[in-house]
Amino acid sequence: MTTPTVEAHDEISELDEARHETTTIAGDRDLRYAEYGDPNGSPVVFLHGTPGSSRLAALFDSAAAQSGVRLLAPDRPGFGESSPWPERAVNDAPRFLTPVLDDAGVDTAGLVAFSGGSPYALATAATVPDRITRVDVVAGATPPTTDDETPAVQRLLTGLATTTPRILRGLFRGQAWLADRLDPSFVTAQYTTGGTTDPSPTRRGRS
Incomplete structure (x- = not known):
């Protein structure tokens, strides 16, 4: 098995870095999100699991491009390169997801949530239904605080x-x-x- 070179990893990192944006949430906190797929396609927000980050959405870059989907994948607060927000609750999800839509120039979008991202997707759809067109949950999980x-x-x-x-x-x-x-x-x-x-x-x- 061949070990990947440092140059190959740097090339991947540079490509991934070029597809990221940062917006501000909850005052002065940074929220980082990535874009994959078709930049002119139908917008869909992808919520990663716990633990996780927006990098999981890179797996679907090609499929999203072929399907005409613009995939917006935020790092939830405290994950990836987004600032920590330790006191946040699940129902605060719209406070870090709607800024992503606004920053990306998107009025409405679908939500795809994976595992621990599911409660945040459902909370967003219930709180700001005018911004969400549909919700799809994959291997959904409830927040640990409910058990x-x-x-x-x-x-x-x-x-x-x-x-x-x-x-x-x-x-x-x-x-x-x-x-x-x-x-x-x-x-x-x-x-x-x-x-x-x-x-x-x-x-x-x-x-």
Whole structure:
């Protein structure tokens, strides 16, 4: 197996960097977001899981471009390169998502939420329904605060981060290495079933 060169990693980083923008939220906090797909396509906001960042959306760059989708992928506050906002709650989601739409010049958009990003997508659709056309949830997860017991995966990650951060860093690097080199289906297959459903244009997240 060939080890990637530093130059190759730098080239990927420069390409990814060129597709990022930064806007301001909640006073003086920075919120960073990436754009993938077709810059003139139908806007869709992609919300990453927990932990995660906007880089997950890079897996869908080609598919979004082919489908005519402009994919906006923010780093949620405290993730990636967005400023921390420790006191925020799930219902604060519109306060960091609508600035992304405004900064990108988008009036309305669809939402695709992955895992831990799901509560924020649903909260946004319920709070500012005039800005959201539909919501799609992939492997949705509830916020940890809704359960008396901390999920096993979160306990594991917290334990590794506290006691052996180098091992956790290595696991994430290995996952990133695979994601960079394998087909996106390698990642998405871990969270989807073999069957498909007919996507309905019906709006979700509204009553």
